[in-house]
Amino acid sequence: MSLAPPRSSTKTSVTGSTTEGAGSVTRRLSSELMQLMMSSSPGISAFPKSDANLFEWVGTIEGAPGTIYAGLTYKIFITFPPNYPYVAPNIKFESPCYHPNVDLTSGAICLDILQDKWSAVYSVQTILLSLQSLLGEPNNASPLNTEAAGLWDSPSEYKVQLMRAYRPISDGPSA
Numbered sequence: 001m002s003l004a005p006p007r008s009s010t011k012t013s014v015t016g017s018t019t020e021g022a023g024s025v026t027r028r029l030s031s032e033l034m035q036l037m038m039s040s041s042p043g044i045s046a047f048p049k050s051d052a053n054l055f056e057w058v059g060t061i062e063g064a065p066g067t068i069y070a071g072l073t074y075k076i077f078i079t080f081p082p083n084y085p086y087v088a089p090n091i092k093f094e095s096p097c098y099h100p101n102v103d104l105t106s107g108a109i110c111l112d113i114l115q116d117k118w119s120a121v122y123s124v125q126t127i128l129l130s131l132q133s134l135l136g137e138p139n140n141a142s143p144l145n146t147e148a149a150g151l152w153d154s155p156s157e158y159k160v161q162l163m164r165a166y167r168p169i170s171d172g173p174s175a
Contacts, residue, residue, distance in 0.1 A: 025084050029054045032124045044128035046078060055080045058094075060169065061128060067136030068159055075169050076107075076131070078124070088118040091127065098165035100138040100149035109134075110144045 033054075036046060046059030057078040063069025074095040081087045091114060092107035101110040113122060113130055143149035151158040 025080070025082060026054055028085060029080060035123065036125050036128075039125055041125060041129060044125070044132055046076075046124055046128060055082075057124070059124075059128060061132050061135070063135050064132055068155060068162065069135040072162075072166055073169050078127075085120040085122070088114050088122075089124075089127070091131070095169060096165045096167055098145070098148055098162045099135065100140050100143040100145055100152055101134060102148075103144045104148075104165060108144060110139070110142050112139075 033047065036044075043062035043064060044059070046057045048054050049056045049058050057080075059076045059078060061074050061076060063072045074093055074097050077092050077094050079090040081089065091109055093102055093109065094107060096104055097107070098104055102108070109131070111130060111134055113119075113127065138149070138152060140149045140152055148158070148161065151161060
C-alpha cells in the first residue's frame with residue numbers, strides 16, 4: 001500500500017474543466033466547419049488557416065448578385081475566443097472593403113450580431129451570410145466609414161470609390 005500524498009482535487013478540477021471547455025469549443029468548431037463544407041450557400045467559405053489551430057480561420061465573401069458588390073470577393077480573418085460560442089468571434093476584412101460599416105484601414109466591422117446582439121446560436125455560416133447581406137444592405141445609422149455612408153445613396157459615385165479601394169484576392173500565399 002502506497003502512502004503517497006493525495007492529489008489536489010482543486011488543481012485537477014480546474015485543469016479538467018479548462019481542458020473540457022477547450023474540447024467542447026473544438027467540437028463546436030469542427031461541427032461548424034463540417035456544416036459549412038456541406039452547405040450550398042453560394043458566395044461564402046471559411047476554413048482553418050492551418051490544421052494545427054482550429055481557432056483561426058480564413059474566409060471569403062462574395063458580393064451577392066444584384067448588389068453593388070456583385071462580382072467582388074473579399075478575404076476575411078476569423079479568430080475564435082476560448083469561450084466561443086458564448087462570446088462572438090473577432091472578424092476583420094483582410095481585403096480593403098469600402099463600405100459604410102467597415103473600417104477601410106483596419107478591416108473592423110460594425111455588425112450588431114458581432115457585438116451586443118451576439119447569441120451562442122449563431123454559427124460561422126450565419127455570420128458569413130450576415131456579412132454577405134450587410135455588403136448590399138448597410139446600416140448607415142451606425143457607420144465606421146462616414147464617407148461611404150454619405151455616398152451610399154449615389155450609386156455611381158459610390159461604385160467609383162468602391163473600385164478605387166478594391167483589391168482582387170490573389171491565389172498565392174498572403175503576406
